[in-house]
Amino acid sequence: MSEPTMNVATPASGPVNGTDGTDGVRYRAAAVAVGSAEIRRAENGTWYLRSREPLGDYPTRLTDCLVRGAHAHPDRVLAARRGADGRWIEITYARMLERA
Known part of the structure:
Protein backbone atom coordinates (compact mmCIF):
# COMPACT_ATOMS: atom_id res chain seq x y z
CA MET A 1 0.00 0.00 0.00
CA PRO A 54 7.58 -0.38 -10.32
CA LEU A 55 9.05 2.02 -12.84
CA GLY A 56 6.41 3.07 -15.37
CA ASP A 57 6.78 3.40 -19.11
CA TYR A 58 9.28 6.02 -20.19
CA PRO A 59 10.66 7.15 -23.54
CA THR A 60 13.90 5.78 -24.92
CA ARG A 61 15.26 9.30 -25.39
CA LEU A 62 14.36 12.47 -23.48
CA THR A 63 13.89 14.25 -26.80
CA ASP A 64 11.02 11.85 -27.57
CA CYS A 65 8.98 13.87 -25.06
CA LEU A 66 9.79 17.05 -26.96
CA VAL A 67 8.79 15.50 -30.29
CA ARG A 68 5.52 14.22 -28.83
CA GLY A 69 4.76 17.61 -27.26
CA ALA A 70 5.59 19.51 -30.46
CA HIS A 71 3.13 17.36 -32.42
CA ALA A 72 0.38 17.40 -29.77
CA HIS A 73 0.51 21.11 -28.90
CA PRO A 74 3.10 22.97 -30.99
CA ASP A 75 2.13 26.47 -29.82
CA ARG A 76 2.08 25.69 -26.09
CA VAL A 77 4.83 27.37 -24.08
CA LEU A 78 7.48 24.85 -23.03
CA ALA A 79 9.65 27.25 -21.01
CA ALA A 80 9.71 30.92 -20.13
CA ARG A 81 11.84 33.37 -18.21
CA ARG A 82 11.70 37.06 -17.39
CA GLY A 83 13.75 39.37 -19.55
CA ALA A 84 15.65 42.38 -18.22
CA ASP A 85 12.58 44.51 -18.93
CA GLY A 86 10.35 42.22 -16.85
CA ARG A 87 8.52 40.77 -19.84
CA TRP A 88 8.27 37.03 -20.43
CA ILE A 89 10.58 35.46 -22.98
CA GLU A 90 8.86 32.26 -24.10
CA ILE A 91 9.71 29.30 -26.28
CA THR A 92 7.09 26.90 -27.60
CA TYR A 93 7.39 23.16 -28.08
CA ALA A 94 7.56 23.58 -31.87
CA ARG A 95 10.27 26.25 -31.72
CA MET A 96 12.35 24.22 -29.28
CA LEU A 97 12.10 21.17 -31.53
CA GLU A 98 13.34 23.29 -34.47
CA ARG A 99 16.29 24.42 -32.38
CA ALA A 100 17.13 20.99 -30.95
Whole structure:
Protein backbone atom coordinates (compact mmCIF):
# COMPACT_ATOMS: atom_id res chain seq x y z
CA MET A 1 0.00 0.00 0.00
CA SER A 2 1.31 3.44 -0.91
CA GLU A 3 2.10 6.17 1.55
CA PRO A 4 0.09 9.42 1.43
CA THR A 5 1.03 12.04 -1.13
CA MET A 6 4.09 14.00 -0.07
CA ASN A 7 4.22 17.77 -0.30
CA VAL A 8 7.36 19.44 -1.57
CA ALA A 9 6.50 22.89 -0.28
CA THR A 10 4.85 24.23 2.83
CA PRO A 11 2.17 26.88 2.37
CA ALA A 12 3.51 30.31 3.22
CA SER A 13 1.45 32.48 5.53
CA GLY A 14 3.10 35.57 4.10
CA PRO A 15 5.89 36.61 1.73
CA VAL A 16 8.93 34.37 1.67
CA ASN A 17 12.26 36.09 1.24
CA GLY A 18 14.87 33.99 -0.49
CA THR A 19 18.36 34.56 -1.74
CA ASP A 20 17.60 33.22 -5.21
CA GLY A 21 15.57 36.12 -6.60
CA THR A 22 12.28 34.91 -5.14
CA ASP A 23 11.79 37.78 -2.69
CA GLY A 24 8.13 38.19 -1.93
CA VAL A 25 7.08 35.03 -3.78
CA ARG A 26 4.55 32.83 -1.99
CA TYR A 27 4.56 29.06 -2.29
CA ARG A 28 1.77 26.55 -1.89
CA ALA A 29 1.74 22.83 -1.26
CA ALA A 30 2.08 20.68 -4.38
CA ALA A 31 1.07 17.04 -4.53
CA VAL A 32 3.80 15.54 -6.70
CA ALA A 33 4.21 11.91 -5.82
CA VAL A 34 2.60 8.93 -4.22
CA GLY A 35 4.66 5.99 -3.15
CA SER A 36 6.90 4.49 -0.58
CA ALA A 37 10.49 3.38 -0.45
CA GLU A 38 12.69 0.77 1.15
CA ILE A 39 15.37 2.65 3.05
CA ARG A 40 18.75 1.22 4.03
CA ARG A 41 21.78 2.86 5.58
CA ALA A 42 25.22 1.43 4.84
CA GLU A 43 28.01 1.21 7.40
CA ASN A 44 29.78 4.14 5.72
CA GLY A 45 26.74 6.38 6.31
CA THR A 46 25.36 6.23 2.76
CA TRP A 47 21.57 6.10 2.52
CA TYR A 48 19.97 3.87 -0.13
CA LEU A 49 16.36 4.35 -1.17
CA ARG A 50 14.53 1.97 -3.51
CA SER A 51 10.99 2.65 -4.66
CA ARG A 52 8.43 -0.02 -3.89
CA GLU A 53 6.50 1.11 -6.98
CA PRO A 54 7.58 -0.38 -10.32
CA LEU A 55 9.05 2.02 -12.84
CA GLY A 56 6.41 3.07 -15.37
CA ASP A 57 6.78 3.40 -19.11
CA TYR A 58 9.28 6.02 -20.19
CA PRO A 59 10.66 7.15 -23.54
CA THR A 60 13.90 5.78 -24.92
CA ARG A 61 15.26 9.30 -25.39
CA LEU A 62 14.36 12.47 -23.48
CA THR A 63 13.89 14.25 -26.80
CA ASP A 64 11.02 11.85 -27.57
CA CYS A 65 8.98 13.87 -25.06
CA LEU A 66 9.79 17.05 -26.96
CA VAL A 67 8.79 15.50 -30.29
CA ARG A 68 5.52 14.22 -28.83
CA GLY A 69 4.76 17.61 -27.26
CA ALA A 70 5.59 19.51 -30.46
CA HIS A 71 3.13 17.36 -32.42
CA ALA A 72 0.38 17.40 -29.77
CA HIS A 73 0.51 21.11 -28.90
CA PRO A 74 3.10 22.97 -30.99
CA ASP A 75 2.13 26.47 -29.82
CA ARG A 76 2.08 25.69 -26.09
CA VAL A 77 4.83 27.37 -24.08
CA LEU A 78 7.48 24.85 -23.03
CA ALA A 79 9.65 27.25 -21.01
CA ALA A 80 9.71 30.92 -20.13
CA ARG A 81 11.84 33.37 -18.21
CA ARG A 82 11.70 37.06 -17.39
CA GLY A 83 13.75 39.37 -19.55
CA ALA A 84 15.65 42.38 -18.22
CA ASP A 85 12.58 44.51 -18.93
CA GLY A 86 10.35 42.22 -16.85
CA ARG A 87 8.52 40.77 -19.84
CA TRP A 88 8.27 37.03 -20.43
CA ILE A 89 10.58 35.46 -22.98
CA GLU A 90 8.86 32.26 -24.10
CA ILE A 91 9.71 29.30 -26.28
CA THR A 92 7.09 26.90 -27.60
CA TYR A 93 7.39 23.16 -28.08
CA ALA A 94 7.56 23.58 -31.87
CA ARG A 95 10.27 26.25 -31.72
CA MET A 96 12.35 24.22 -29.28
CA LEU A 97 12.10 21.17 -31.53
CA GLU A 98 13.34 23.29 -34.47
CA ARG A 99 16.29 24.42 -32.38
CA ALA A 100 17.13 20.99 -30.95
